[in-house]
Amino acid sequence: MRHFARLAAAIAVISATAGAAQAELIRCPLEQARRTITDPLPRGWWTTPIVNRLSDTRVQNIGGKPALLCIYGAAGSIQREAPRGQSCRAVSGGFDCRAAAPRARTAATGRLDIPQTYQFDLDRGAVTRSGADFWFQAETASLLYLVPQNGARIGVGDRSNRGAAGCATARYTGNRVSLRDLPVGSYICARTNEGRISQFRINGLSGGSPKTLSIGFMTWR
Incomplete structure (x- = not known):
């Protein structure tokens, strides 16, 4: 009986590990972003950069593919493609990506x-x-x-x-x-x-x- 209990516990640990391996937390790479004019300016002119902290995360269809957007208010946004074969949802500070479910019939x-x-x-x-x-x-x-x-x-x-x-x-x-x-x-x-x-x-x-x-x-x- 003790042997079967240990075997069941081992299977449970393996199952939990396998489930965790299928999940991936992708964090936005910047805590804050800076937006400014980079063109050369005449003497006496200057620009004030816009600096914003991460304000939102969003999964959005871009060019027919899901993209992960990190949004920094007026400073703009950065994005990347979602990992292939994974389904992602926006969470605080990044994205929770998991193996996509089998194609529905x-x-x-x-x-x-x-x-x-x-x-x-x-x-x-x-x-x-x-x-x-x-x-x-x-x-x-x-x-x-x-x-x-x-x-x-x-x-x-x-x-x-x-x-x-x-x-x-x-x-x-x-x-x-x-x-x-x-x-x-x-x-x-x-x-x-x-x-x-x-x-x-x-x-x-x-x-x-x-x-x-x-x-x-x-x-x-």
Whole structure:
């Protein structure tokens, strides 16, 4: 019995070590940054540099790839590409990067044109009158909303293309969201009423009244 207890403890230590090896903390290389004019100046002229401490960290899509940004207020920012094969999130002073999860399988994908007052289902990719994930509510001709239905939830975030991994860790709410806050080109995360992770893009909103909302979506298993 004592032998098995020692073996279990050893396995636990190995597992913990392996998990820790998959995580990497990348810190911003500067505590403060200096920004100034470097052009030669005539005699009698000088410049006052701007010096700021690290004010924020952010993971942002640049050129189609995730980049790690260290921001120093008015002094500017520095950035680098995220490590290949890792998913990173911004933390105080740097970034917590971990081995990316396996690629998610697609359950449904496509485009939908949703007339106002109709609902749409992201599990199956359908426009319907009931039983779906979201309702395109028209409170008035100008007050338009997306309203989660039947337990579905919405995660607006920064409206960037976060994909399956990003949407899996997004913050969700069951509250309705005004389309005024979702301009064309916005990517929105969703958790469907069947528990799947989904993302849709606002492709367009027709003029006149009644309106039609056009989206492109992808839902993962």
